[in-house]
Amino acid sequence: MEAEQSTTSSGGSSPLINLLFVEMGVGYDQHGQDITAAAMRACRDAISSNSIPAFRRGSIPGVTSEQMKLQIKLGVPHSLQQSLDIERVKSVFPYGKIVKFEVVDGGLICSSGVYVEEMGDKNDDCYIVNAAVYVGY
Template sequence: MVFPKSKKMARCSAFSAFTPLTDFGNSSVNHSKDNCIISNPPRIQSKLSHRRVVSSAITAQNKLMETRHSETSNNSSANPPMKLLFVEMGVGYDQHGQDVTSAAMRACRDAISSNSIPAFRSGSIPGVTFDEMKLQIKLGVPQVLQQFLDVERVKSVFPYGKILAVDVVDGGLICSSGVCVEEMGDKNDDCYIVNAAVYVGY
């Protein structure tokens, strides 16, 4: 025997079927009508949980960026940038022997050999002494040869000035010298070419 539903139960069922769930701001939405309570389905709760996780991740990322910015600012204040006066540029070759360090040293000598810097000794820059000269060196070296570069030998080219950094980047050239001279240490006919930029300041 089938018993008919009561009017109260019918109202509850109809309300459950047709009442839209539009309040997504709370973890659960309760609609009550005649003691009938409807909660958010699991799908909506899952979306809200995902939003909370994403919000927490963004907050953590922002805090990390603020920390890094603070550290960078502190380092900059501890080591202020060099006041640049001028830039010297040169090129060096090693035609025989395949020694990229020799090519780099010649590039640096080429950069500084045609210049004289009396300002540091003559006191032309108020408040700056000769001992305060600073250098930054940038070398363009073929990528396959960078592992063979002896940076300390390159630094020995500079007779004075505090070298702050030697930056090695992809550059230069490997080409043929046209001849392999075994008596000069050649293993092949490769010629190595290196470019140099020397930044001078205080």
Template sequence: MTASVLKLPLLLAFTEFRPLDRHIPKNHPSNSVKPSLSLKTPRFPRQVKARTTPMEAEQSGTAVNPSSNASMKLLFVEMGVGYDQHGQDITAAAMRACRDAISSNSIPAFRRGSIPGVTFGQMKLQIKLGVPHSLQQSLDVERVKSVFPYGEIVKFEVVDGGMICSSGVYVEEMGDKNEDCYIVNAAVYVGY
């Protein structure tokens, strides 16, 4: 079985549209006009080029990331968002963001030896959290690290990010001090 491949996408453009009507006489002037079909290639404004990240450059041996605590061969990046709507606990929001990042993934490659020469114990993690600046001092990093069931955390970074917004309700029974909702973003880099 062979498949034909069209190298460039084509756009079809009709120069004239005429409803089909069986009652138009054959000698009518509109019958002399034939709709033409033209093939056009799409125009793209510019070529988009991916930039090399510091970790990719480090892996290829072209550069070293000076901000990295340890070199790591990056396999993938997991991202998540966590909220604390009641109680105003930034650590709870950060833990939820990390759980969100890792909860939809399974990493059998480390346990099954799918990566030649790499054992389960060599899995490395780099954690980057976006936390509102005014709440960064309240973050309990050790509690956040406890979310990760395995893998050596070689770098843990907290940057300005996330958000403080209104939850729209103050519920004293749930520990609220005010209506604030804390939002944290997490990026978990997994490699070896």
């Protein structure tokens, strides 16, 4: 992997942030067998249906948007973790300081049911990644 991987296996978030909420998502790469693409989709899925006006409007006394902190936890099939480009995954987040990025065994490799060479397929594998994004300050 291109960045540090945490070995923490706890189910919750650490006290690195004052936790406000958790966003969850799932990402797939059905063609091309790119685990980073699946992870980026999982993170986009987690954050795409939310708006966080509290940081911009001063709803939390003494906290500004510059103080938003994120902890990212990805469930990735063990055999693919070394192929994950964490810096590309981090680029999905438009703001907030990532204070922890953790990759754990999870996700899934399954058959997509079809091999399409024109779409970059090496085989018919589909990669699935789960994401939890912890948001706080």
